[in-house]
Amino acid sequence: VTRVVAGIDIGGSKVLAVVLDERRDVVASVRLPTSIGAEGVVRSGAEALRQLAQQIDVRAEDFTVVGVGVPGLVEVGSGHVSHAVNLGVGGALALGPELSRRLGVPVVVENDVKAAALGAAQLLGLEDADLAFLSIGTGLAAGLVTGGQVRRGARGAAGEIGHVSIDPEGPVCRCGQRGCLETFASGTAIAAAWPALNGEPPAASLFAAAAAGDARAVRVRDTFADHVASAVRLLVLTCDVEVVVLGGGVTNVGSALLDCVVLALQRQAATSPFLATLNLPGRVTVVPVGSAMGAVGAALSGLAAFTSGDTARRRSDDGDRPA
């Protein structure tokens, strides 16, 4: 019997689902817009998985296991998700059990950044390295992979570096603290400092203007890069991961982001012999634009949990269905 492992990354605007073969290569993929809200999210996920099954000529119930990556707080054991604000899900959603019921397959749910960290390790051939995947999107968070496994920590908060305060005089963060790293190093921070004029993503507009020599754009871009560099430094000074992989929506601007962050790390190292010994510029990299590491990582999360016998199946006591 062949294993058919599917992974699905459910984001605020799109759902991306993939099938991995035995060698963990992507052999099929489906992309759909996300319907927002609890029922919409479950429906979008189920629909993407049905189309995916069709594409490879199997039924959805033939998937050995489905791994799901979603933003928000995930209780991996039960497959429940909460605080998935980007998906229009305020309360708790029994995403794992509900998808499992509709499709008739074991479903494993993981936080999207943690799943993407596994995917990045695989796609970059870094399965044996300790790495941090730094997701720079609407918010800022990291996924840690050590010894080939995602580190969750005592309460799933491992990698929540977006809410480390780096400036007591900084802006108030949505979390209630002041000067959180996320208020400086995120897509939201770019949008605030460089509002898009023509519907273009603010990060793309900023990097284009800076490349064209606009002095203010250069300043905003370099300040942003300094703060991404601070996040890289923070990850090394706490966990000392071997590699920090930049990812998330802002990395769609392409190689210029990595160039700027490396320069910022070099500037910072020049002021501190201690930092210089850490060789941070040599330890940061970026995911290729358009890579499917979220969905691939979700599939790998599912596979890992399935192999260890730890999948969330349908529960008869589940009273927490989406409305």
Next chain:
Amino acid sequence: VTRVVAGIDIGGSKVLAVVLDERRDVVASVRLPTSIGAEGVVRSGAEALRQLAQQIDVRAEDFTVVGVGVPGLVEVGSGHVSHAVNLGVGGALALGPELSRRLGVPVVVENDVKAAALGAAQLLGLEDADLAFLSIGTGLAAGLVTGGQVRRGARGAAGEIGHVSIDPEGPVCRCGQRGCLETFASGTAIAAAWPALNGEPPAASLFAAAAAGDARAVRVRDTFADHVASAVRLLVLTCDVEVVVLGGGVTNVGSALLDCVVLALQRQAATSPFLATLNLPGRVTVVPVGSAMGAVGAALSGLAAFTSGDTARRRSDDGDRPA
């Protein structure tokens, strides 16, 4: 044959050596003043271990393994130490090979804070918890224990949170950066804000004055506690360890330190529902005053390396002896 495991913690002022029995309890201990400088450090360590052996009626060469904890950058594989400024050792010191040669036993060297983290886990009965040991002494650093093992990271920098900047306008740090956590949350920071008048340790003087109602002392103490709380928060937001154990010289002030840090964590949680979900006040504790976790942890480091066959023995190619 009985295993006799010794551990030795070499600090800037004193050397503490212990012997553990099979149940990992301390059955003998020796305390000596440290002689500073490369040769002094080796001599102090060897002398403490000889006295320790005498105390339990064995010869030094009967120790199964000796674990050594020292400040500075440790290359665990070779037993070499560098940057041990507190010990008057500026360059590299082949501490492991040299002690091994003089005593005729396998020697394992570990950074003192990382060793103490292992010792704290054992002494507090937290061997199964992921924990951080936060050493608040002259400097500020953490030792991480996950899955019962010390996390070193790619370059031994895991836990070096003292050099995370939390204020771009803060004081210049000895590392060359500005506003490092260490400049706010360390014995050195207390001494700067509250110089000792009568030879008393500044932390003891500060906490006594604050307890007696001195308004300025209360302010300095609470600001200090706020920054220790920031270090606790940082450790949870990056690694999400289950428990943070406060240790280091400043904890000699007794239970008042933990009380103040818990209050600071409660104040911070009151401003942020996100922080409140992490239950930081319930996850911080302190080592008992006078506990020997540095030496115990060094012994455990030695035992762990010995069991895995990874001890630093004498090397014929060692050209890096102390002068």
